Amino acid sequence: xxxxxxxxxxxxxxxxxxxxxxxxxxxxxxxxxxxxxxxxxxxxxxxxxxxxxxxxxxxxxxxxxxxxxxxxxxxxxxxxxxxxxxxxxxxxxxxxxxxxxxxxxxxxxxxxxxxxxxxxxxxxxxxxxxxxxxxxxxxxxxxxxxxxxxxxxxxxxxxxxxxxxxxxxxxxxxxxxxxxxxxxxxxxxxxxxxxxxxxxxxxxxxxxxxxxxxxxxxxxxxxxxxxxxxxxxxxxxxxxxxxxxxxxxxxxxxxxxxxxxxxxxxxxxxxxxxxxxxxxxxxxxxxxxxxxxxxxxxxxxxxxxxxxxxxxxxxxxxxxxxxxxxxxxxxxxxxxxxxxxxxxxxxxxxxxxxxxxxxxx
Amino acid sequence: xxxxxxxxxxxxxxxxxxxxxxxxxxxxxxxxxxxxxxxxxxxxxxxxxxxxxxxxxxxxxxxxxxxxxxxxxxxxxxxxxxxxxxxxxxxxxxxxxxxxxxxxxxxxxxxxxxxxxxxxxxxxxxxxxxxxxxxxxxxxxxxxxxxxxxxxxxxxxxxxxxxxxxxxxxxxxxxxxxxxxxxxxxxxxxxxxxxxxxxxxxxxxxxxxxxxxxxxxxxxxxxxxxxxxxxxxxxxxxxxxxxxxxxxxxxxxxxxxxxxxxxxxxxxxxxxxxxxxxxxxxxxxxxxxxxxxxxxxxxxxxxxxxxxxxxxxxxxxxxxxxxxxxxxxxxxxxxxxxxxxxxxxxxxxxxxxxxxxxxxxxxxxxxxxxxxxxxxxxxxxxxxxxxxxxxxxxxxxxxxxxxxxxxxxxxxxxxxxxxxxxxxxxxxxx
Numbered sequence: 001x002x003x004x005x006x007x008x009x010x011x012x013x014x015x016x017x018x019x020x021x022x023x024x025x026x027x028x029x030x031x032x033x034x035x036x037x038x039x040x041x042x043x044x045x046x047x048x049x050x051x052x053x054x055x056x057x058x059x060x061x062x063x064x065x066x067x068x069x070x071x072x073x074x075x076x077x078x079x080x081x082x083x084x085x086x087x088x089x090x091x092x093x094x095x096x097x098x099x100x101x102x103x104x105x106x107x108x109x110x111x112x113x114x115x116x117x118x119x120x121x122x123x124x125x126x127x128x129x130x131x132x133x134x135x136x137x138x139x140x141x142x143x144x145x146x147x148x149x150x151x152x153x154x155x156x157x158x159x160x161x162x163x164x165x166x167x168x169x170x171x172x173x174x175x176x177x178x179x180x181x182x183x184x185x186x187x188x189x190x191x192x193x194x195x196x197x198x199x200x201x202x203x204x205x206x207x208x209x210x211x212x213x214x215x216x217x218x219x220x221x222x223x224x225x226x227x228x229x230x231x232x233x234x235x236x237x238x239x240x241x242x243x244x245x246x247x248x249x250x251x252x253x254x255x256x257x258x259x260x261x262x263x264x265x266x267x268x269x270x271x272x273x274x275x276x277x278x279x280x281x282x283x284x285x286x287x288x289x290x291x292x293x294x295x296x297x298x299x300x301x302x303x304x305x306x307x308x309x310x311x312x313x314x315x316x317x318x319x320x321x322x323x324x325x326x327x328x329x330x331x332x333x334x335x336x337x338x339x340x341x342x343x344x345x346x347x348x349x350x351x352x353x354x355x356x357x358x359x360x361x
Numbered sequence: 362x363x364x365x366x367x368x369x370x371x372x373x374x375x376x377x378x379x380x381x382x383x384x385x386x387x388x389x390x391x392x393x394x395x396x397x398x399x400x401x402x403x404x405x406x407x408x409x410x411x412x413x414x415x416x417x418x419x420x421x422x423x424x425x426x427x428x429x430x431x432x433x434x435x436x437x438x439x440x441x442x443x444x445x446x447x448x449x450x451x452x453x454x455x456x457x458x459x460x461x462x463x464x465x466x467x468x469x470x471x472x473x474x475x476x477x478x479x480x481x482x483x484x485x486x487x488x489x490x491x492x493x494x495x496x497x498x499x500x501x502x503x504x505x506x507x508x509x510x511x512x513x514x515x516x517x518x519x520x521x522x523x524x525x526x527x528x529x530x531x532x533x534x535x536x537x538x539x540x541x542x543x544x545x546x547x548x549x550x551x552x553x554x555x556x557x558x559x560x561x562x563x564x565x566x567x568x569x570x571x572x573x574x575x576x577x578x579x580x581x582x583x584x585x586x587x588x589x590x591x592x593x594x595x596x597x598x599x600x601x602x603x604x605x606x607x608x609x610x611x612x613x614x615x616x617x618x619x620x621x622x623x624x625x626x627x628x629x630x631x632x633x634x635x636x637x638x639x640x641x642x643x644x645x646x647x648x649x650x651x652x653x654x655x656x657x658x659x660x661x662x663x664x665x666x667x668x669x670x671x672x673x674x675x676x677x678x679x680x681x682x683x684x685x686x687x688x689x690x691x692x693x694x695x696x697x698x699x700x701x702x703x704x705x706x707x708x709x710x711x712x713x714x715x716x717x718x719x720x721x722x723x724x725x726x727x728x729x730x731x732x733x734x735x736x737x738x739x740x741x742x743x744x745x746x747x748x749x750x751x752x753x754x755x756x757x758x759x760x761x762x763x764x765x766x767x768x769x770x771x772x773x774x775x776x777x778x779x780x781x782x783x784x785x786x787x788x789x790x791x
Contacts, residue, residue, distance in 0.1 A: 228728070231465040234465070280465060281463050281464060281465060284464040284465065285409070285461070285464065288409045288410075288411075289411065292411075324412075326411065327410070327411025327412040327413070327753065328411040328412070329412075330412055330447075330449070330457075330459055331411055331412055331447075331459045331460070331461070334447055334459060334461065335461060338461070355447075359447055359448070359449050359459075360449075
């Protein structure tokens, strides 16, 4: 059950208005947990991610509190710690009433903006017309509840859903994050049902995370990329890059060969990322404009939530503007959709559905 | 007509060549071929671009690629079928085109596969077969006609169509009709025709094929050893090569060898014709040949020290823009200085460092030279940069380009009264 609803909706709308990708109720875990059972540390009410473009990725947290159990500065101090733990750069603590000026200034010096719901509202309105109610589907709490609830209906999807909602946005290594995403998708491939709207929304979220990871991967890879590069050179560089370095790839390849020969399979072949030939083409295409990959994520996430909501004219208009904001938005979405769709026959229906949405919306 | 042995991929490539030649000429006998040809041309030019506005594409395609607006839709549908584009439509109108042309495989792969699913007309098959034969050599008309086993009216029609499109020209030599493709051979048509008439067509094809694998090989070495890079040539083939050089069909750049005091010629396959290489590209091609010749000299006829890895040397020139000083440099690179590819800087007595003049044309020339070592031919991207720029702008940009061209066409110098009088006088006196 999501609490402090109105504040969270406003935080989500603020994210959308300022071009950040919103995530709700993100569970924070410590990756190096040593216990047998992983324990949750805390949660972020709303997390906003500005995907990598010309600037590196930025994480912003929103802490929404309607009750006054803890003082403003204490909330700010807690938020500072959380920010540090997840590698965020800015935080907002939204309270019912304004905090004393001293608390606000002290918090500000730590990168935490302590504000009241009313002041936050004013601030939001002044940033962009997209802050107004009805301009996004992402503030629809029922839709968020549906997605959070998918794993309750099908436990086999729990790992994938949890990754998309919690681990992916907090992942600090884009290449590892991307590999984890593909691995989880493959594990859940037989569970996806394109006939169910929440599952289609889930597909949209997979696409969004793929694009977000690739926005970071491609902007970094661009520094070693030359458009005149031949396929063999490009392929070798990309392979080593995506596996976190040559050494890391070689170890995996050796393990792969050893496992295969142990199972007495005749031809082990080389170890590759699933859908490798298509991945090479997709990445090469993205490298024509790597800084624009990030612009495709927000309208896509909104479109995937639209499947669970009543259509809104205002939101549709905004999404249309963002989909045509530059010549790469739809192209990159379609390209990533084609790559993921070809990974398994189980994915094809979802990919076809999105292909239709993007080309007809 | 006999069944064709040409692969679908090559058919798609020839479709492109035919369409470049024919440009706007409509051939009623051709059905799918122009569409495949246009599709290849368009795919090459939109590779790597973002979403394109349908209206802009219509105008750019008409202005730069000679694709009539009415044919653009079927062309795009073919590209969509081979998954090189995605189309965003409103009703039947194509509003946006989203390119998805693969970067690391030929655009003709997909189009070739598409060709495999359709049936070409007899005339289309014949046009491809004729061009395929004439790509590597000139040919006697009657021999070609018999070999292809075509119907006489169809063959005559294809002759006339390809002739009008500047793809094939007929020549008379030794009382025989010879067909040559100016698309693949730039000049020396009479000499080529003469060779073909004397039954040398096969020899020409063989010599050019071997030469393609060893561009810029020194002529004296070929004659002395009777081979090109390890491939033996027969006496007749060497005689053919000799004549091709003497007649100016192969125009070899020359460099002087100090040791022997002689001028050495470096042999290349003929320059591609106007359809493939125009204006500035031709000059770049000449520079590439000079670069290859210079490196070949160092590799095969060094004064003292041999160039061991030609491609590595050129790649170094490409990346660091100079080649380390040596005593060989002056003799080796002097041609490149006169072609404005680079400068020779004296480091000490007899030691010169070759420095590339860093312009896009020279970089392209180095890339071409590397490609000539590796693939036997320079890089023909077939990409029109001006068109690509127009595709990324809005409609007003292409409209201004189109109207500027129209203005150029209508601006004919008008003779003033005095000039007209003198002109008339001249005609009367003649």
